[in-house]
Structures are given as structure tokens and as C-alpha cells.
Amino acid sequence: MAAVMQVWWLRSMLLLSFTYDTSAFYVPGVAPINFHQNDPVEIKAVKLTSSRTQLPYEYYSLPFCQPVRITYKAENLGEVLRGDRIVNTPFQVLMNSEKKCEVLCSQSSKPVTLTVEQSRLVAERITEDYYVHLIADNLPVATRLELYSNNRDSDDKKKEKDVQFEHGYRLGFTDVNKIYLHNHLSFILYYHREDMEEDQEHTYRVVRFEVIPQSIRLEDLKTDEKNSCTLPEGTNSSPQEIDPTKENQLYFTYSVHWEESDIKWASRWDTYLTMSDVQIHWFSIINSVVVVFFLSGILSMIIIRTLRKDIANYNKEDDIEDTMEESGWKLVHGDVFRPPQYPMILSSLLGSGIQLFCMILIVIFVAMLGMLSPSSRGALMTTACFLFMFMGVFGGFSAGRLYRTLKGHRWKKGAFCTATLYPGVVFGICFVLNCFIWGKHSSGAVPFPTMVALLCMWFGISLPLVYLGYYFGFRKQPYDNPVRTNQIPRQIPEQRWYMNRFVGILMAGILPFGAMFIELFFIFSAIWENQFYYLFGFLFLVFIILVVSCSQISIVMVYFQLCAEDYRWWWRNFLVSGGSAFYVLVYAIFYFVNKLDIVEFIPSLLYFGYTALMVLSFWLLTGTIGFYAAYMFVRKIYAAVKID
Known part of the structure; x- marks a missing residue:
């Protein structure tokens, strides 16, 4: 059910472009391409990735065969930030045309010679478990993995074949301290034949792109002067070893096989989107939803009944002259709205939290509708960056109005603080990490022109919008507090141990984290293990639960604090x-220790640096949600009691 719902959203958007009318509407980036017999199907390279190093590299950072002219695709902002460097390759693939075996970058059937330095680099990349990512008609290549398991239901225990896919293909493998390179690629492309009229030529659409990587040593490949080759039969060949201490000679070869498929173009991403176990995901989310709503319901009932009792007692009028002595949260009515220390910093952080909240809400909702599908490379990150810039007007407005409510006067300085505090921290950390990535010559390093463009967006779009919103927010009437604030602050009694701030953080964080930690695993897998994430319907549901749970737990915590005077x-x-x-x-620390195989300093620094940004952003988001929920709660309860 869950898998059908999630894939249905993506299909519905892709089907907008799946029509035979030449005047059809196409979703940008996902329009189908029709091929005729023997039309060229271009194979492009994206990058090399490894979950062990977290450092992507360009395809031609290794001595692969190069075309006569290397042409890089113009990437969008999201692709650049992801480290994608899409470039053409010398693979010659024609629609529905088989190729037994072809030799790449070979002149007069001479093998390729890798220098000692190149051999050492290739061996290093193989031992670091790097994957190669190619695309054909914007479809990423996938490696078919056939796993066999015993069928327990049958008496003879026949082995069932379970077919799975992984993103990209392994550069090579190691065995007994020897390093082997996958130098032969068997491409398997699936096409869907489009129904045409009898007098028209058939058209085809690519619906799947698979590869079977093989390692075949130089002596086992028979080549001729026409750059054709003959693969060894059966298992009579040995793999191509790479000795990092000397020069290595080898052939880079490939073969192409086409198969017709019933899969339609609108459903061609299903293979990639079902690489993760959606069924387990579905039951885990349902379990979290039930538990969180059950606990939230109990909390709501308790807090409502307690408040009704408190308000009834506070508003009770006695005929006796000696009225009941005030106690509990009513006792601090003259100080509850007293402005805190550093109101400018608080309002600036909350303004950035509002900016994040608006950006995340819109991105998740639009992605849930299928408009930011994986077929639009980099669209998710590009949309998030631009939305954060444009949401500065809302962040500035909320920060300006709150700053005036807290008796602030320097609105220009407050607007500058709102526009630079959180983005400045993010930019500073990213710049430091980027310097380390530059030192590794990784494609994940943001180029200098892109950094200048981001700075121009920050100071040319976000900063003016924050100032604009802050100006109108500061001019607007401040929030109307229901009670007056005394001139002299009352003394705060000694607090119990469980009212300690750190204890409160531990107590308040359990429920919201329990609502989303299942989804956190899939998000971390998508970020750090180069997986596709598309379950935005689940993510939107989890986001709503997170908002509800953060609001409720903050209300409970502020009620306990006020009751403690x-x-x-x-x-x-x-x-x-x-x-x-x-x-x-x-x-994140648990995931680093148990799920990832990172041992070097720079990959570890990158992981914890970007994780620190995620934690900071999540803290701003949840803290802002809880603050405004508690603020509305406090105003509501003090407006409901009679204050002399």
C-alpha cells in the first residue's frame, strides 16, 4: 500500500508528460526522449563515490578512456553542491543495436598502459570501495545482484533467486591482498516500444539501464584491428590485477545488449525507487504514528484537565474578605512577560527558525507532489537554497515583531543579526570543510565562482528581504500580552533537580525524536551511502507529527516551569x-560507528561537520516550533484568569 502510494505520486507527475500530442505539457527535466532504430544513446559519466571516504571525484580523475572531445554538462546549483560533474564518454551505443565486445581507446589493438602513479591511484580508489556512476537518457546505471535463498516451504529446499539492485557499479574488488579492476562492462538496456501508426517508423524509449561489471585480464581478451574483441567462454579467464608498484597493461572493453520491456516510460524509475525495503518503512512509520498520537492524546487530556481546574480555582469568588492566597503559575503573572536577556539574539534565532520552517514545509510538500523527483537532478537542493533565500521576508517579519514585543529599539542591527547569524555560521563551517575537500581535489569541493554566486544570493536576495520583512514587522503593533509586567522582579525560589535545564532537554527531546528516528535512518542512508530518497509522503507525515509533538512537549515543560514559580x-x-x-x-554518532566504515581524518571531519550543521538547523527548527507554541499557550492561560 505504501509503496503504491509513494510511486503513484511520482508516476502522476511523470504521466503529465507522457502523451502522444505534440503540444503536450512537460514537467521540466522529465520530458521523454523518443529514439528510432540505430539512433545514438549517449552514455554519460556523473562521478565516483564511496561511503568510506565521502569524497566524490570526477570520472576522468582516473585514467579511463576519453573521447576525442570532452564536454561537461552545465550543472545547476544542486548538482554542483552534490559533486556531480556530468561528462561525455567514448561508449558508442545505438538504439536496439547489439554489440558483442568493443575495445575502448585502443590504437592498432595495443593495450592501455597505466603508469606507476596511475596504477597506484586506481588501486587506492578500489581499496576505498569506490563506485562509478553512469547515466543513459538520464537514467542512472544499476548493478543487478542475484541473491539465492533456500525455500523453507518446499521439501527439496530449492533455492529462490532474489534480484536486487545497487546504485552504480564497483570500480573493482580485492581478494587476498590483490587488487582487481572491472575493465569490461556489459551494458543491458531495456526499451519500451511505442505504439505507432502503420505508416510511421517505430519509436523507442529507454526504461532501464543495467550493467554487469567484469574483470578480464589482458591475455584472455582476443582483439583485432577493428577494435572488436572476443570474451573468454565460461569461467576460463582470470581477473585483471592492478599492481600499484609497477606499470599495468590492460584493455577497457564493453558490450551492449538490448531487451524489450513492458515497463512504460512513466514507471521506469520504479527499479531505483524500490532499492530500499518500503514495507518495513511503512510499518515502522505507522508504529511511530500510533505511539506518538497516543502519548500526545494523554498529554493533552492531562494538561487540559489540570488547566481547567487551575483556572476555575483562580477565578473563584469568595464572599469572605480573606481571599485564597495566590500560588502556582498565577503567582508569577507580573513577571511572566518580562523581556529576557539578549532579546536581539533570541529574536534573530527565532527568525531564522521561521525561515527554515517555511522552506522545509514548502520543499517537502512540493516534493511529495512529485515535482522534485530524482529524475530532475539537483532540483531538490537548488529549490531548498532559493526558497531559504526568499523566505527571508517571513523570517525578518517574525523576528522584527518579536523584537519590538521584547522592548527592542535597534531594529537595523536586529535585522542585520537575523540575516547573518545563522547563515554566517553555516557559510563559515562549509567554507572550512570546503578547504579540506579542495586539498583532496574532490569534485565535492564547491568551485570559487559558485561560492561567489552564493554570497551574491545571500547579500543580494536574502539580506534585503530580511531587512524588508524586519522593517514591516517592527512597525507592526507588538504582540498584546494579557497582563502587565511589574517594575521589580520577584525572587525565584530554589528549583528542584528535575527542573535543571539539561534534564529538561533530555526529557523534552524523547517524544519528538521518537516520532522521526525511523525516517532519520533513511535520510542518513540517502546522504551518506548515496541512496535515492523519494518517500516524501512519509516525510511530510513525519514532519506534521514532529510539529505536533514539539508543540505539546514545549507546552508541558513551560507549564511545569511556571508552576515552579x-x-x-x-x-x-x-x-x-x-x-x-x-x-x-x-x-549520528551511533550511525557513524555502526553503519559507516570511515577511518580517515578528513572523511570523519566532513561527516561531523555536516552533521553539526544538520543538528544546528534541526535545533533551530524544533526550538522555534516549541517556542511559538509555548508563547501562545502562556498568553492564552493568563488571559483566562482574573488579575487584580
Whole structure:
């Protein structure tokens, strides 16, 4: 059910472009390409990736065969930030045309000679478990893995073949301290024949791109002067070893096989989108939803009944002159809206949180509708960057109005702080990490012109919009607090141990983290293990649950604090509401230790650097959600009681 719902969203958007009318509407980036018999199907290279190093490299950073003219595709912002460098390759593939075996970059049937330095580099990349990523008609190549398992239901225990796919293909493999290179690629391309009229030529559409990588040593490949070759039969060949201490001679070869498929063009991404176990994902999310809504319902009932009782007691009028002595949260009514320390920084952080909230909500919703599908490379990250810039007007407006409510006066300085505090931290960390990536000559390093473009977007789009929103927010009437603030602050009694700030963070973070930690695993897998993430319907549901749980837990925590006669709730509630970010950090450390095989310094630095940015952003997001929920709650309860 879940898999059908998720894939249906993507199909519905792709089907907008799947029509025979020449005046059809096409979703940008996902329009189908029709091929005729023997039309060239271009094979392009994207990059080399490894989950062990987290450093992508360009395809031609290794001594692969090169075409006569190397042409790089003009990438969008998201592709550049992801480290994609799409470039043409010398593979000659024609639609529905078989090729037994062809030799690449060979002159007069002479093998390719790798120098000692090149051999050492190739061997290093193989031992670091690098994958090669190619695309054909914008479809990424996938390696077919056939796993066999015993059938327990049958008496003879026949082995069932379970077919799985992994993204890209392995550069090579190691065996007993020897290193072998996959120098032969068997391409298997599937096409769907389009129904045409009798007097028209058949058209084809590519619907799947697979590869079977093989390692075949030089002596086992028979070549001729026409750049054709003959593969050894059966298992009579030995793999092509790469000795990093000397020169190596080898052939780069490939073969092409075409198969007709019933899969239509609109469904061609199903193979890639079902690489993860969606069924387990579905049951895990349902389990989290049920538990969180059950706990949320209990919390809501308890807090509502308690509040009704408190408000009834506070508003009870006695005929006796000696009225009941005030106690509990009503006792601090004269201090509860007293402005906190550093109101400019608090409002700036909350403004950035509003900016993040608007950006994330729109991105997830649009992606859920299928408009940011994996076929539009880099569209998700590009959309997120531009939306964050344009959402600065909302962040500035909310920060400006809150700053005025907190008796602030320097609105220009507050607007500058809002526009630069969080983005400045993000840019600073990314710049430092980018310097290390530059040192490794990785394609993941953001080029200098792109960094200049991002700075221009920051100071040319985001900063003016934040100032504009801050100006109108500061001019607007401040939030109307229901009670007056006393001139002299009252003394705060000594607090119990469980009212400690760090204890509150631990307590408040459990419920929101429990609502989303299942989804966190799939997000981390997509980021750090180069997997596709497309379950945005699940993510939207989890985001709604996260908003509800953060709001409820922040209300409970601020109620306990006010009942303890501690009116300094502004900063504390913002910090405590973001407590689930602490658990995200703990989970990131657990994922690093148990799921990833990273041992070098720079990959570890990259992981924890980008994880720190994720934790900071998540803390701002959840802290902002909890703060505004608690602020509305406090205003509501003090407006419901009679204050003399």
C-alpha cells in the first residue's frame, strides 16, 4: 500500500508528460526522449563515490578512456553542491543495436598502459570501495545482484533467486591482498516500444539501464584491428590485477545488449525507487504514528484537565474578605512577560527558525507532489537554497515583531543579526570543510565562482528581504500580552533537580525524536551511502507529527516551569524545545560507528561537520516550533484568569 502510494505520486507527475500530442505539457527535466532504430544513446559519466571516504571525484580523475572531445554538462546549483560533474564518454551505443565486445581507446589493438602513479591511484580508489556512476537518457546505471535463498516451504529446499539492485557499479574488488579492476562492462538496456501508426517508423524509449561489471585480464581478451574483441567462454579467464608498484597493461572493453520491456516510460524509475525495503518503512512509520498520537492524546487530556481546574480555582469568588492566597503559575503573572536577556539574539534565532520552517514545509510538500523527483537532478537542493533565500521576508517579519514585543529599539542591527547569524555560521563551517575537500581535489569541493554566486544570493536576495520583512514587522503593533509586567522582579525560589535545564532537554527531546528516528535512518542512508530518497509522503507525515509533538512537549515543560514559580521561560523554552536535536546528534554518532566504515581524518571531519550543521538547523527548527507554541499557550492561560 505504501509503496503504491509513494510511486503513484511520482508516476502522476511523470504521466503529465507522457502523451502522444505534440503540444503536450512537460514537467521540466522529465520530458521523454523518443529514439528510432540505430539512433545514438549517449552514455554519460556523473562521478565516483564511496561511503568510506565521502569524497566524490570526477570520472576522468582516473585514467579511463576519453573521447576525442570532452564536454561537461552545465550543472545547476544542486548538482554542483552534490559533486556531480556530468561528462561525455567514448561508449558508442545505438538504439536496439547489439554489440558483442568493443575495445575502448585502443590504437592498432595495443593495450592501455597505466603508469606507476596511475596504477597506484586506481588501486587506492578500489581499496576505498569506490563506485562509478553512469547515466543513459538520464537514467542512472544499476548493478543487478542475484541473491539465492533456500525455500523453507518446499521439501527439496530449492533455492529462490532474489534480484536486487545497487546504485552504480564497483570500480573493482580485492581478494587476498590483490587488487582487481572491472575493465569490461556489459551494458543491458531495456526499451519500451511505442505504439505507432502503420505508416510511421517505430519509436523507442529507454526504461532501464543495467550493467554487469567484469574483470578480464589482458591475455584472455582476443582483439583485432577493428577494435572488436572476443570474451573468454565460461569461467576460463582470470581477473585483471592492478599492481600499484609497477606499470599495468590492460584493455577497457564493453558490450551492449538490448531487451524489450513492458515497463512504460512513466514507471521506469520504479527499479531505483524500490532499492530500499518500503514495507518495513511503512510499518515502522505507522508504529511511530500510533505511539506518538497516543502519548500526545494523554498529554493533552492531562494538561487540559489540570488547566481547567487551575483556572476555575483562580477565578473563584469568595464572599469572605480573606481571599485564597495566590500560588502556582498565577503567582508569577507580573513577571511572566518580562523581556529576557539578549532579546536581539533570541529574536534573530527565532527568525531564522521561521525561515527554515517555511522552506522545509514548502520543499517537502512540493516534493511529495512529485515535482522534485530524482529524475530532475539537483532540483531538490537548488529549490531548498532559493526558497531559504526568499523566505527571508517571513523570517525578518517574525523576528522584527518579536523584537519590538521584547522592548527592542535597534531594529537595523536586529535585522542585520537575523540575516547573518545563522547563515554566517553555516557559510563559515562549509567554507572550512570546503578547504579540506579542495586539498583532496574532490569534485565535492564547491568551485570559487559558485561560492561567489552564493554570497551574491545571500547579500543580494536574502539580506534585503530580511531587512524588508524586519522593517514591516517592527512597525507592526507588538504582540498584546494579557497582563502587565511589574517594575521589580520577584525572587525565584530554589528549583528542584528535575527542573535543571539539561534534564529538561533530555526529557523534552524523547517524544519528538521518537516520532522521526525511523525516517532519520533513511535520510542518513540517502546522504551518506548515496541512496535515492523519494518517500516524501512519509516525510511530510513525519514532519506534521514532529510539529505536533514539539508543540505539546514545549507546552508541558513551560507549564511545569511556571508552576515552579520560575518566570524565565523565554530562552529556556527555546533550548528545551530543541532537545530532540541532542538525540539526533547521539544517533549520528551511533550511525557513524555502526553503519559507516570511515577511518580517515578528513572523511570523519566532513561527516561531523555536516552533521553539526544538520543538528544546528534541526535545533533551530524544533526550538522555534516549541517556542511559538509555548508563547501562545502562556498568553492564552493568563488571559483566562482574573488579575487584580
